[in-house]
Amino acid sequence: MNNSVLKTTRIVIALGVTAVMFFPVYWMLVTAFKTPAELRLAVPSFWPEKLMWVNFLNVFNAMPFMRFTINTVVQTIGILVLQINIGILAAYAFAKGSFPGRDRLFLLVLGALIVPEQVVFVPVYVMLSKIGWLNTYYALIIPHAASAHGIFLLRQTFKSINNDVLEAAKIDGASRMQLLYKVLTPMAYPTIATLVVICFIHSWNSYFWPLVMTNSDKMRVLTVGIASMKASNAGNESLTLHLLMAASIEIILPIVIVFIFAQKHIVAAMANSTFK
Structure with a gap:
């Protein structure tokens, strides 16, 4: 009982x-799915009187949604490609390489994990401003080209792979890059899949950095575009709240889909990420 x-x-x-x-x-x-009239009711309803599917189409007329989407996709793919490849190369050096100061350099990489981007954005902003990169894709992508967290996870995975596998590949005539991309990388697939998901979610949801580095609709990403739309209707939120919620749903759908397909790899990678 x-x-x-x-x-x-x-x-x-x-x-x-x-x-x-x-x-x-x-x-x-x-x-x-509600209408502006329903949003102004004194007592809010927990289900719309009529499902207004047209709200999801009206989002494209309320703001440059397609332009914001293109900018977000370019930013996300650019950061994703750079972070994964730089992470693989750096992790290989820290896990299988042998050079003076290797462990001390790795500690510096770990130290980067505790430094928030809000601390470094001022000097980075000044530097990008001087070279004329503000309001460009370079400013959105290059500062996030490497991830200390990604290097750490990949380094732990590479260290768990037996060196005998690499020695056998070397005997077969594999070059250093072949060892990395044809031997180590396939064996680290769960970790790489996890990093892809984490990087995708972080880049897709990024708000602070694009807000600082861009100042026009031509370069704004989805998160900043929606926030700008909300700010432009301050005091009359009921006129556009349904569109803001519809746009938010359209934004999070790619994240939900990616996470559903990759969740098993995330669990497997986290299980192998203990410090060694």
Whole structure:
């Protein structure tokens, strides 16, 4: 009897926590399908009178949504390609290389994990301004070309791979780059998939850096574009709240899809990321 009560209590608590966490998402979904008139009701409704699918199309007329999407895609792909390749090269050097000061340099890389971007953005902003990169893709991508977290995870994965595998490949005539990209990289696929997901989510959701580095609709990304739309309607949020929620749903859909397909790789990579 006690076990039954305990099990029931756990289920109730789990359902309660799930409901609390999911409610903001539910409210966003519901709001996206409402009309401005419904949003102005004194007593908010928990389900729209009519599902206004047209709201998701009206987003494209309310702001340069396609331009913002293109900028976000370019930024995300650029950062993703650079971070993964630079991470693989650096991790290989720290895990399998032998050179003076290797471990001390790796500690410096780990130190970068505790430095938030808000601390370094002023000198980076000044530097990019002097070379004329502000309001360009270079400013959105290059400062995030390397990830200390990614280097750390890949280094731990590469260290767990037996050196005998590399020696056998060398005997077969494999070059250093072939060892890296044809032997080590395929064996580190779960970790790389995890880094792809983490980098994708971080870059796609990036707000602070694009806000600082861009100042026109031509270069704005989705997060900054939506925030600008909200700011332009301050005091009359009910006129555009349904469009803002619809745009937010369209933004998070790619993240949800990527995470669903890659979640098993994330678990596998985290299991192998202990410090060695």
